[in-house]
Amino acid sequence: MRLTPFHTRTSELCDVYNWSLWCNWLLADMYAPDHIQEYFAIRTACAVFDVSPIPKYHIHGPDAVQFLNRIVTQDVLHCAVGQVLYTPWCDDDGKIMDDGILARLDGHSFRLTAGDPWLYWLEDNTVGLDVVIEDVTELGVLALQGPNSRHLLKTLTDTDLDQLRYFHILKTELAGIPVEVSRTGYTGDLGYEIWVEPPQAVQLWDVLFEAGEAYQLIPFGDYALEMARIEAGLLLADVDFYSSKKVVYEFEKSSPLELGLGWSVKLDKEYFIGKKALQQEHARFPSWGTMGLEVDLNSLETIYAGFGMPLYLPHGAWNEAVPVYSGGHQIGKATSGMWSPILKKYIAIARLKPQFTRPGTHVDMEVTIDAQHKLAQATVVKMPFFDPARKKSLGQD
């Protein structure tokens, strides 16, 4: 088990000793007995998540662009310095291996994050290219998310953060500490990720929380993050899909096209691993589509009334897949879902057969009460469920 560079601080604040592991790094699930306050801080004030465990690779050298364009589905040629791309990458069969964000730090220097460590895969694909790959996972990263995050950061730097655009990154100092600040995150809200060398990590935490007191800054854990990312319609590896390299059976694999990530697959670029398979899939139409579901509350209420119960709503996110039906036949599965306290809606992310992916389509989602399976009515909707203008807006907007 490994401890992040912020552990001395996160462990002090984690009153409930509720931890889990991510790639063998210790990660707080929640800090207080109820994660809902953390969720609301993301949506109302601002909150910090220690995202340091995320695998990170510094990829540099004359052929870095060529190399990355071989690996990822996005077109790196069109990634400007200071820009950040979300991108999946696939195996030769066009099945998704993982996804992450790719930041162009310099002309020939990039940083790629991933859900799992992939050093062997990256290195194996450098054949014939002049590129260096360094595992820089040790780097500390804090995700500062929420409507107040920009106000807070601006108190710590003279750099014009108002003009830092969504999915862009810059180098700066926060209270004298050298950092990189990217306008990224996994919450679908206004937010930043701050990248710092481990020796300065604790100092960064302290200045952030000192300044954060006036901005109602609190730390948040994985439970609140799970809620925010579902509302944002962001998929989670090992929940909404599995890495093709980590599963055994074909049915467990999926393509980015099936996951609704087609926008990040640039089929018109010269080459990338899995391109051929994805081109074929694109031509014949993917076998699955990924959409949002909104569960009908009246229908759910009726089901609970049958048990003499009032409407019950989940307190937090669930991530055990449940079947989705139409006319009594299974047509897909909902892979994660939640009651959204902001939207006042019961929402879920679902993988559906293509003929059921049109928004407005009525389907049934399984709910289990007292080990009895029941069907609640649901409507297919587009994602994201929650998409505030502030997510992408510039400062002073």
Next chain:
Amino acid sequence: MNSLTKNYDAIIIGGGHNGLTAAAYLAKAGRRVLVLEQRHLVGGAAITEEIYPGFKYTVYSYVVSLLPPRIIQELQLPKHGLHVMPIEGAFTPMEDGNYIASYSDEDDTLAEIRRHSKRDADIFPVFNNMMYDLARAVKPILTMIPPDPANPGLEGLRTLRDLGGHLKSLGKEKFHWLTKIMTMSAYDFLREWFETDVLIATQAQIGVIGTFLGPKSPGTAYVLLHYYMGELDGASSTWGSQRGGTGGVSEAIAGAARSFGAEILCNAPVKQVIIKNGQAIGIALENGDEIVGKTIVSGCDPKVTFRTLVDEKELPSDLVDAIDKFKYRGSSGKVNLALDGLPTFPAMKDKALIRGMQEICPSVDYLERAYDDAKYGGFSKRPFLGCIIPSTVDPTMAPPGKHVMSIFVQYASYDMPAHGDRDQQRVAFGNAVIDSLVEFAPNIKNLILHKQVITPWDIEQTVGITEGNISHGELMLDQLFFMRPIPGWAKYRTPVQNYYQCGSGTHPGGGITGTPGRMAAAEILKDGN
């Protein structure tokens, strides 16, 4: 006025949250609706105002809990800005320096109670279960159109049959508890369960909110249950605060109403309802303009609805008499503070509780004495205070590092003691509130940048609610269900044809519930109007 469409299907008098709710439902059903609000902003008693620059006050109301999920869904309120955050925990300091706290996590609450009494900690979950059960038993009644048992009619008979069946289904034990809770005082009821005085005080305090009764007055146990019916995101009896203050709830409902096509006109005080041949045909504004409408709906309290807006000769004398006897008796005031920093409660060991409620209610006797003080007029010298500091979770309320404190105060009576002067009384009342708070948070006096003090009389003057009762009339058993506001006229109708009532003075009563507005709209549509 020329911009107004001349002919409306429905004109709503009063842009309080219930008037807006009725407007939204009527507009959603395709009616052409106009809402007339006397003030410059909608919301009535549920408003946010920036009285002191940079600081937002939830001026009159302070928490949200009773707004039903159904209304939130049907009007799609989140789309229009509804954003209610649960208030995490409550903290009650005691006079000996100790305290009791409650949390959304039951185990944490029990650990707190256990510090005071192991017995009470063990029985608390059983008590909570029973209250939850009883609230569930009563809840369906809140959305029933109240039948008059003396003259039910066919539909009323059906409702009474449903009600009887429902009560029977509760089982013997629950029915007995229900009877007890309907008739007992909060104190007596709680004393049957608990031995810890401060625990009883924290519960009994809920039973007196919005009434001019003490914790030992019969009828207050029901009020306790009334507030147990609140819910937030499926968690029962949870209080919440709206982002940007409760005015945001009214704004969201107004936004929904507008999205369905309703027009809302502010600065448009209504003088009276125009009645011809026993039929309402329009309204006259105070500026002399007249607007024609097929249906007129009053969101005002019963006195304004029946005695101010309508000429006495249009109404049966027994109704006039009953309305005149309806009890308003505003009992609570409000103090809003702009603070230079966070107050410190020396007794507060868990600092996170500053984000919850702070309740100045250290003992049952404190609460009962507060009532004693005020029942002859004036206010409590040491009042019960329900405080929240919404800026601890919501940065939109105050500048960075600064805070607003919203203090619900009970008791403050509408009546003045002999030889009183309204302005002097207000100052003295504000001082009593701050002095009572200082006993438990000594540094607060030095933090106050601005103070807004509101007495029931002020509420009447500004919002127009008779005697400043936030519930449009006391929540007492003799003024509930088929007797709200008065027997025979509890179904949102009035003796004047096409004239309806939809305020908190109708069933099921006060709080930011929207339910009277929704049910009134349903009845209006049922009548084909």
